[in-house]
Amino acid sequence: MDFGSINPVLLIAALLVASTPILLAAIGELVVERSGVLNLGVEGMMIVGAVTGFIVTVETQVPAVGFVAGALGAMVLSLIFGVLTQVFLSNQVATGLGLTLFGLGVSALMGQQYAQMRTPVSPRWEFFGLNETPVLGPILFNQHPVVYLSLFLVAAVWWFLRSTRRGMILRAVGENHDAAHALGYSVIGTRFAAIAFGGACAGLGGAFLSLVIVPQWTDGMTAGRGWIALAIVVFASWKAWRVLLGAYLFGGVSVLQLNLQAAGFAIPVELLSMSPYLITILVLVIISSDRRRASANAPASLGRPFHASG
Amino acid sequence: MTPLFQIEGLTKAYPGVVANDDVSFSIGKGEVHALLGENGAGKSTLVKMIYGLVRPDSGTMRFEDASYTPASPHEARQAGIAMVFQHFSLFDALDVAENVALGMEDPPPKKTLAARIREVSEAYGLPLNPARLVGDLSAGERQRVEIVRCLLQDPKLLIMDEPTSVLTPQEVKILFETLRKLQSEGTSILYISHKLEEIRSLCDHATILRLGKVVGEAKPRDVSARDLAAMMVGAELKVPQAQPHESGAVALALKHLSVASASAFGTPLRDVSLELRKGEVLGIGGVAGNGQDELLAVLSGEQRTTPAAVELDGTPIGALGPVERRAMGLLAAPEERLGHAAAPDMSLYENAALSGWLRKGMVRGKLIDWKKARGFASEIINVFDVRTPGTGTAARALSGGNLQKFVIGREILQDPDVLVVNQPTWGVDAAAASAIRQALLDLTAKGAAVLVISQDLDELMEISTRFAALNEGRLSAPQPTRDLTIEAIGLMMGGAHGMETAHG
Missing domain, CATH: 3.40.50.300 (P-loop containing nucleotide triphosphate hydrolases)
Known part of the structure; x- marks a missing residue:
């Protein structure tokens, strides 16, 4: 057992990387749920993003194109969900679960040929040498561009929901879709846009997993990260900054437990591997334990189908 | 011009x-x-x-x-x-x-x-x-x-x-x-x-x-x-007529009841006391959202309290659930028709059985006697003039007014000793509303006690013996209805509601 082998600076730098897929998926799902739609297909969209991103990068040898393709691939999948739930009024829970199962299956099919392949490594940003600064350098100034993009998206979503008219309309649609309709706002249109954004974010997160973190294609490589993202959105009370906290907490514990395993810490490996899931959910449950407040934060129309009457 | x-x-x-x-x-x-x-x-x-x-x-x-x-x-x-x-x-x-x-x-x-x-x-x-x-x-x-x-x-x-x-x-x-x-x-x-x-x-x-x-x-x-x-x-309206009779002993009592609301934007009940006598209609007015739903939940048994806070004929029942209270003769009909008073996708006779199985003896052993359930449903349909193709129709398919007649009639025909209703004529046309009010009055003539929660002041003035108002979860002292002016009622309801807070 040797704590000395764990370098806190590298740990935090690795934490930001490990958290990014979940953060991206969660911030997308936050927007979807704020518009009143419950899309349980996050896991499926992530893995489709992971496989399309990987395939396109292998074929083009350009990681940036791969990321865009991953986001687009998952967006297409999310739009299937959109058509089924918003146009044909199918049950959102069942359709979302179906989306996850479909995504897992179709990604395995698509990825068959690509299992042992490698992709070109996309470079990290270095900020004109700032990455050489001790401590802060490796953490803040030497990350993959998508890590910065994910942080930017959190801030952008927070600002969009708080300060823009479109954001206000989106919250209104999620809060009371009948009233929003009566005032002349397009409930279906708003929700489609939100679902597409959520899909793109989940896909980007999946592509980050297969292009940067692992980087390889394996069946079912998202390993439940989509479900954690869903849980984080709920326990974060649908607030953007708390989603950031939840995602980094999960990433932090994941990285820490790997380090502890490597350091030969005397805790059963099984316990260590379940710890990120356990601790993240525990902490977020405690944060949102005020039941009355939590239920008031939930978008009031969440999961309810909308049909314009009369 | x-x-x-x-x-x-x-x-x-x-x-x-x-x-x-x-x-x-x-x-x-x-x-x-x-x-x-x-x-x-x-x-x-x-x-x-x-x-x-x-x-x-x-x-x-x-x-x-x-x-x-x-x-x-x-x-x-x-x-x-x-x-x-x-x-x-x-x-x-x-x-x-x-x-x-x-x-x-x-x-x-x-x-x-x-x-x-x-x-x-x-x-x-x-x-x-x-x-x-x-x-x-x-x-x-x-x-x-x-x-x-x-x-x-x-x-x-x-x-x-x-x-x-x-x-x-x-x-x-x-x-x-x-x-x-x-x-x-x-x-x-x-x-x-x-x-x-x-x-x-x-x-x-x-x-x-x-x-x-x-x-x-x-x-x-x-x-x-x-x-x-x-x-x-399109026709002259019949005004409900009460047969003169005296109010009797206390049938239902609430004693200093305080309950937190179950929902985020609900209103808690604060120190509510009341006595409901046999043979009277006690009308409870007030603007929606001042504790009406919470009061009904406490009386029906959906929300349990300390045993002594609710008494039926002197027996503490605060800790009993709806089924036990039904057995003792306390029945309730909530405001929301679809989803609370009736299960929307179940047929009328199933809905009749859901509430009436106990008092109408529809269960033998552990099995439901569906024949009796159908019989009870068609009795409600006939007595209360519910317009529906038959007892097998889903509750959702009825118009609001017709379903309201059905759910109120279902409770009235079970011969309750105490009946609690919330918004009994909400969304019902004038002729049917008048019939429902008449049925409530007839119930009191037989010695039952009726508590009507409503936002329709005209309705309460028409049928209640005494009137009280809910305001932010507090119940005013009941007053005999015939002595009340509209001004006095308004003040009991809290006057120009929230006028002061709005300045803040």
């Missing part, structure tokens, strides 16, 4: 029902025009067409001498038409300023908007704090939000859909002053209601709708409320 707004031959049909059939009328500049009719007369469809939410099948509308065919509420607002909705078009989790901004075409930045909300709301005697969450406001304040939203757009025509159904008498007075002020500034108002006295005091002209057709026009100030009612209903 050419009218500001004119509709000609407007028709809209839905599968199986013609909601509006060849409706025509016109509204002059600065005129307050009443649209009078019962539930289901087609008033709502008509205003939805004017506001661009529904497109008419045929007919034309003209606004300011130009053809007017709104494809959406945006176009209606741009033309200068604003609307205050019956079921508020508000968002609980958003603040007042955001709610106002959502109803405007081109809202100014938030700071300017907040200042304008304060300015306009003070000018019209409707104080509002733009930063408060709408979910925390009283019904009267919520309506102020809707009205201020309209006023900020300087509408030429303001549509008001049943605006007074949630207000105390004092708040109604303030609203009418606002509307008269608007009228004097040249704004036309289309006022929709079925409350005759209001229309007589406020409106210049009335168009009366029945079953989607215009059946008459009148100058409300020149005709009696009775004549207006006859035009609206």
Whole structure:
């Protein structure tokens, strides 16, 4: 057992990387749920993003194109969900679960040929040498561009929901879709846009997993990260900054437990591997334990189908 | 003078029902025009067409001498038409300023908007704090939000859909002053209601709708409320008659009951005490959201309390559930028909069995006697004149009024010793409402005690022996109804509700 082998600076730098897929998926799902739609297909969209991103990068040898393709691939999948739930009024829970199962299956099919392949490594940003600064350098100034993009998206979503008219309309649609309709706002249109954004974010997160973190294609490589993202959105009370906290907490514990395993810490490996899931959910449950407040934060129309009457 | 707004031959049909059939009328500049009719007369469809939410099948509308065919509420607002909705078009989790901004075409930045909300709301005697969450406001304040939203757009025509159904008498007075002020500034108002006295005091002209057709026009100030009612209903109304009898011993008592609400925007009950006597109707009034649902839950047994807080014939029952209370003769009918009083997708006889199995002996061993259940359902249908193809119809398929007759009748026919009902005639046409009230009175003549929670003051005045009001979860001391004036009732309900808090 040797704590000395764990370098806190590298740990935090690795934490930001490990958290990014979940953060991206969660911030997308936050927007979807704020518009009143419950899309349980996050896991499926992530893995489709992971496989399309990987395939396109292998074929083009350009990681940036791969990321865009991953986001687009998952967006297409999310739009299937959109058509089924918003146009044909199918049950959102069942359709979302179906989306996850479909995504897992179709990604395995698509990825068959690509299992042992490698992709070109996309470079990290270095900020004109700032990455050489001790401590802060490796953490803040030497990350993959998508890590910065994910942080930017959190801030952008927070600002969009708080300060823009479109954001206000989106919250209104999620809060009371009948009233929003009566005032002349397009409930279906708003929700489609939100679902597409959520899909793109989940896909980007999946592509980050297969292009940067692992980087390889394996069946079912998202390993439940989509479900954690869903849980984080709920326990974060649908607030953007708390989603950031939840995602980094999960990433932090994941990285820490790997380090502890490597350091030969005397805790059963099984316990260590379940710890990120356990601790993240525990902490977020405690944060949102005020039941009355939590239920008031939930978008009031969440999961309810909308049909314009009369 | 050419009218500001004119509709000609407007028709809209839905599968199986013609909601509006060849409706025509016109509204002059600065005129307050009443649209009078019962539930289901087609008033709502008509205003939805004017506001661009529904497109008419045929007919034309003209606004300011130009053809007017709104494809959406945006176009209606741009033309200068604003609307205050019956079921508020508000968002609980958003603040007042955001709610106002959502109803405007081109809202100014938030700071300017907040200042304008304060300015306009003070000018019209409707104080509002733009930063408060709408979910925390009283019904009267919520309506102020809707009205201020309209006023900020300087509408030429303001549509008001049943605006007074949630207000105390004092708040109604303030609203009418606002509307008269608007009228004097040249704004036309289309006022929709079925409350005759209001229309007589406020409106210049009335168009009366029945079953989607215009059946008459009148100058409300020149005709009696009775004549207006006859035009609206199409027949003379029977007024429920109570047979004179004495009130007896205390049947149901609440003792210093305080309960937190189960829902986030609900109201807790605060130190509620009451005694309900055999043979009387105790009416409980109050603006919606002041603890009515919580009170019903406590009495029905959905919400348990300490045993001694609720007593039935002297027996503490606070800790007992609905089934045990039913066995002891305490029955309850909640307000929400679909999903609370009735299971929407189950048939009428299944719904009859869900509530009546115990007192009507429908269970033998562990098995349900469906024959008896069907028999009970058809008894309800016959006695209460429920219009339905049969006992196998799903509850969801019935119109609101018919289902209401069914769920109230279901409890009444189980011969309760104590019956608690919330909004017994909500959304029911006048003739059926009168029949339900008569049935409640007949129950008391047989010695049962009845507690009626309602927002319809006229209804409570008509049938209750004593009256009390709920205000922010507190119950006023009950007063004999015949000694009460409308002023006194308004004060019991909390006067102009939330007036002080709105200044804060």
